[in-house]
Every structure is written in structure tokens, then in C-alpha cells.
Amino acid sequence: MREIVVYYVDAFTDIPFGGNPAGVVPDAAGLSEAEMQKIARELNLSETAFCVKSDRPGVDFTVRYFTPATEIDFCGHATVGLSWILATEYGWLTRADRVVLETNVGLVPVEWRKQGEQLEAVVMSQVAPRTREAKVAVEEIAEILGIPVAEIDRQYPLRLGYTGNWHLLVPVKSRQAIDQARPDLARLARLNREDGVSTTHLFTFNGVDAEAQIYTRDFAPAVGVSEDPVTGSANGALAGYLVLEGILDKTKEHLLHIAQGHAVGRPGKLFARIVPQEATPLIQVGGKAVPTIRGALLL
Structure with a gap:
């Protein structure tokens, strides 16, 4: 019988039972893809991150992400949860300034933000942002979302x-x-699957609290998740959209504070930093995390 160490980690919050809970398997060496999928289904969180130490130069870990229904290429909040565990439970906070994670979409560096010797936040640099036209009409998406088209x-x-x-x-x-x-x-x-989309992400600049400029909500039924409380990948994509579509000045650095999760009783906060670069802007997404469960899964 094998014992697999697992964590539940609430990401993008400093309060237990807030933010977005992720499953974290910090040592997934030897697990098959089928076993990873079954573990993700057993943990029954929106995503679970499976981490394996890497021997590749310049890469610290290989990470795969599974919802209860399927593997996805990347997950922001599970990356934050995993990185928090690596820093605080596995000694990486004092061992290095950052770790580099190899994901299905490429390399994702994650840096520590410290206050003295304490971990204050983890900050991930996401892959280069892109946008493209949406095929759905405004009237249709409003009807599907159940909000007035106005x-x-x-x-x-x-x-x-x-x-x-x-x-x-x-x-x-x-x-x-x-x-x-x-x-x-x-x-x-059905709409999201037809467009190769993981989630539908609603956002507004209006009616947000004093600590955030943007309020969002995220639905992901195409990957088996009805609603994701606080979404690191979608808010990173949103930050990229804001500069690529000319809503924010692409020649300037921006720091956005984003609130999400209030509609499902799991309020959370994250920040997205947009750094101008010659080709495409650098999108960094960060926040806090709180481990809530640590245990062993018996296989």
C-alpha cells in the first residue's frame, strides 16, 4: 500500500475557508495519469496539482493539473497553492528565491514575496498573453448567462x-x-467546448470594494466545474486582454487588484501585474494561501 501526501490549500486568501481551494500532491512521482485523475476525482476540488521533481536544467518541478473530470493545461490557483506548500512545508522559501515549474503550456517561474523571514505572497509569471475574436453574439451569451443583454x-x-x-x-x-x-x-x-475555451469569465470595473479595481466571476462547466471561486489563469488572461485590446496603456506598468468568489461565499483577492516588454507584456499573478488539510491518501 502506498501513502500519497495530499493537501487542501485555500488560494488567494489569508483566511481559512476563503478563496479557492486546490488539491496539492507535492510528490506525485510514480503516479500514472489514470491515478492522478482518480485522486483529483476523490479530492473533488476544482483542480488538483501533481508535482514531480525535475532533472531538467533550469526546471525545478514538472506539474500537471486535473479537475475531477479531466486534465487541463494550466491552473493559476493550484499553482499558488502548490508553490505555497513548497515554500513553507518543503523548505524552498530559504533554499531559493523562486522555483520554475514546467507545465503543459511551458515554464512558469514562481517567486516568493517575503516580509522578513515570512512568506507574504507567491507571484507566478504566466505565459505570453493572447486574444482572439469570440464567435458568440452578445445577445446569445447574455441569454446563456442569465443576465439582461443591457x-x-x-x-x-x-x-x-x-x-x-x-x-x-x-x-x-x-x-x-x-x-x-x-x-x-x-x-x-457546449459553447465553451466548441471554442476550445476552459471558462467564461465575467468582469466589471463598477461596484467593486475599496481594495480592488475589478470584480470577476468564473464559470467552467466545460471542464467539469460549475463555478470556480477565484481564478488565477482567467484573471491573468483578463490582465493580458486589457493591454492587448488597448483598454490599458501597453507602454506603462499596471498593478491591478481583483476580487472574486463573493457570489459563492468564498471571497478572495489577487493581484495582477502587467509589465511592458518589447514583444508581449509580462503578466504576473500573485496572492496568499492558507493550507487547511494535510493527510495521506492510501493507494
């Missing part, structure tokens, strides 16, 4: 955004309208 904010374009996964980015006029969304999850799943 609440779609047409001063911003409806687009697909990417920093590791593709997300349908939907601008909405107010936080109230976002919180009142009642999507038809079966229709949304």
Missing part, C-alpha cells in the same frame, strides 16, 4: 483571452449584474 458593457470588446488556457471574457456593467447571473451550464459547456 447589462453587457459594450464599451469593452467580447474576446477570448489566454495566458495558459483560453477564457471567454465578458464585460459587465456592474457587480450586481454579475452576482445575479444564473447561467445555463449545459449550454455554456
Whole structure:
């Protein structure tokens, strides 16, 4: 019988039972893909990260991500949860300034932000952002999401955004309208699968609290998750969209504070830093995490 160490980690929060819970398997060496999928189904969180020490130069770990239903290429909040565990439980906070994770979409460096000797936040550099046209009409997506079409904010374009996964980015006029969304999850799943999209991500600049400039909500039925409380990959894609679509000045650095999870009783906060570069901007997403469960899974 094998014992596999597992953690539940609440990401993008400093309060237990807030933010977005991720499963973390810090040593997944020897696990098959089928076993990883079964473990993710058993843990029954939106995503579980499986980590294996790497022998490749310049790479510390290889990471794979599974929802209860399928493998996905990248997951922001599970990356934050895993990195927090590596730093605080496995000594990497004092061993190095960062770790480099090899994912299905490429290398993701994760840096430590410290206050004295304490870990204050982890910051991941996501892969280069991209956007492309969304095929769905504004009227159709409003109907699928269960919000009045008048609440779609047409001063911003409806687009697909990417920093590791593709997300349908939907601008909405107010936080109230976002919180009142009642999507038809079966229709949304079909739409997202047709477009190769992982999640549908609603965002607004209006009605947000004093600590955040943007409020978001994320639905992911195409990958087996009805609603993701606080979404690192989608908010990274949103940050990239804001500069690539000319909403924010691409020649300047921006620091965005984003709130999410309030609609499902798991409020969380993250920050997204946009750094100008010659080719495409660098998108960094970071935040805190809180481990809530540590145990052994028996195989």
C-alpha cells in the first residue's frame, strides 16, 4: 500500500475557508495519469496539482493539473497553492528565491514575496498573453448567462483571452449584474467546448470594494466545474486582454487588484501585474494561501 501526501490549500486568501481551494500532491512521482485523475476525482476540488521533481536544467518541478473530470493545461490557483506548500512545508522559501515549474503550456517561474523571514505572497509569471475574436453574439451569451443583454458593457470588446488556457471574457456593467447571473451550464459547456475555451469569465470595473479595481466571476462547466471561486489563469488572461485590446496603456506598468468568489461565499483577492516588454507584456499573478488539510491518501 502506498501513502500519497495530499493537501487542501485555500488560494488567494489569508483566511481559512476563503478563496479557492486546490488539491496539492507535492510528490506525485510514480503516479500514472489514470491515478492522478482518480485522486483529483476523490479530492473533488476544482483542480488538483501533481508535482514531480525535475532533472531538467533550469526546471525545478514538472506539474500537471486535473479537475475531477479531466486534465487541463494550466491552473493559476493550484499553482499558488502548490508553490505555497513548497515554500513553507518543503523548505524552498530559504533554499531559493523562486522555483520554475514546467507545465503543459511551458515554464512558469514562481517567486516568493517575503516580509522578513515570512512568506507574504507567491507571484507566478504566466505565459505570453493572447486574444482572439469570440464567435458568440452578445445577445446569445447574455441569454446563456442569465443576465439582461443591457447589462453587457459594450464599451469593452467580447474576446477570448489566454495566458495558459483560453477564457471567454465578458464585460459587465456592474457587480450586481454579475452576482445575479444564473447561467445555463449545459449550454455554456457546449459553447465553451466548441471554442476550445476552459471558462467564461465575467468582469466589471463598477461596484467593486475599496481594495480592488475589478470584480470577476468564473464559470467552467466545460471542464467539469460549475463555478470556480477565484481564478488565477482567467484573471491573468483578463490582465493580458486589457493591454492587448488597448483598454490599458501597453507602454506603462499596471498593478491591478481583483476580487472574486463573493457570489459563492468564498471571497478572495489577487493581484495582477502587467509589465511592458518589447514583444508581449509580462503578466504576473500573485496572492496568499492558507493550507487547511494535510493527510495521506492510501493507494
